[in-house]
Amino acid sequence: MKPKVPIHRRTLLSAAGLTTLALATGCTGPAPGGGPTQQETSAQQEIRYMIGQPEDSADLDLIRADLKKFEAARPGITVALDVIPSDTVRTVLQTQLRSGQGPDVFGYDTGPGFAGALAEAGLLYDLTAAYAERKWPIFEFAKQRVTFDGKIVGVPSQIEQVGLFYNKDLFAKFGLAEPGSLADLEAAARTLADNKIIPLAVSDKEGWQGGHLLSMTLSSQVGSAGMDALLTGGRPWDSPEVIEALAVWERFGQAGLLTPSPAAVTYDNANALFYSGKAAINPTGSWLALDIERNAKFEVGFIPFPAPNGRGIFSGGLGSGTFVSAGTTKAEAAIALLDYLQTPEHGRWAVENLQDIPAYPVDTAGIKASPLFTQILDDAAKIAEGTGDFGYNIDVLTGDQFNNAMWKGIQGVLTGQTTAAETAGRMQDAAAKDGN
DSSP, X not given: OOOOSOOOOOOOOOTTTOOOXXXXXXXXEOOTTTSSSOOOOOSSEEEEEEEEOOSXXXXXXXXXXXXXXXXXXXXXXXXXXXXXXXXGHHHHHHHHHHHTOOOSEEEEEOSTTTHHHHHHTTOEEOOHHHHHHXXXXXXXXXXXTTEETTEEOEEEOBEEEEEEEEXXXXXXXXXXXXXXXXXXXXXXXHHHHHTTOEEEOOOOSXXXXXHHHHHHHHHHHHHHHHHHHHHTTSSOTTSHHHXXXXXXXXXXXXXXXXXXXXXXXXXXXXXXXXXXXXXXXXXXXXXXXXXXXHHOOSOXXXXXXXXXXXXXXXXXEEOEEEEEBTTOSOHHHHXXXXXXXXXXXXXXXXXXXXXXXXXXXXXXXXXOOOHHHHHHXXXXXXXXXXXXXXXXXXXXXXXXXXXXXXXXXXXXXXXXXXXXXXXHHHHHHHHHHHTO
């Protein structure tokens, strides 16, 4: 997710037993061999698989080794892995797909503003028949995130949550309890700042992080019902609740509770501040848990962004997905790779090695997990099961114009160039243009 792909959801394991992870948590391409694109029929085929560069090179080594397992299981297919910088995926991918030179298979974000835009442009292969034939066990809520105009155009990759990772050792050092409300968070942040610790390691140079910042504050502000109303047009994006959620970051910035000049700070640099202990809280997604375990030398907690009057709720849902180019000449081989990515064995491998939470049932009996990842798994189970109260990651559910207005607007809020109210107004205008 992951950092966001152009940027970063069953009975799951229980904290006590780690028993079963029933991870219960436009125009598209031609059908294999039957559409306008001539399909290759040779016995030996190579498919190109494009992904964004993982944050840790160790993950890339694991992915390469996993693809070797696929090749061993399907001797007639080889995979050429194409790894590009995550912040260039969106531009590079769209350019290649439109030119007819795109990868056969690729990772990309789900939702209307990402995969939906590619589907509308006719750049994604229609997988509806493959789902029906192969009975892929993707959770229904996740499948909806890759369905456009009645066609299923991708395979969801993982379930995610967005919230606050915090340094428990620093909190204990300064006598701070886990924040149970927005006032608690602000008081703790002021104590940290007084002791020369950066309270919140906020980054927004790339822009997409702003969507996560708003997702977490707004979800806790209005709850899942309020988020539903916003996303379905029942409540405008310039409502007082949205303005207040944006104003939280405005106030925190003015009070010196964020990284200095957060709109100039990269995602990697903010993470490094947290790993080094220079920053106490990292507002980001559950995809970072494995990197935190590898890099942080202190105990870490993960909580929702607090609400004004309580603990708050996680923003949760689906992250990225895997897609096939509408122009591929190797559709059967590409779909064979999608088959492999959804096997129970691969799902278990992803949980054990990458701390990904697949969007389909996976048996994880005997898997050992840290307390941090166990908590994330338990919370993700509730998302997949539809229990509990969870908000949403906004940018995977909204259109391109809205996302651009949100990302640029939040950068403006963090730099003091625009107000929370002005940004909310521009988001509402953009939502209307997107048809929301």
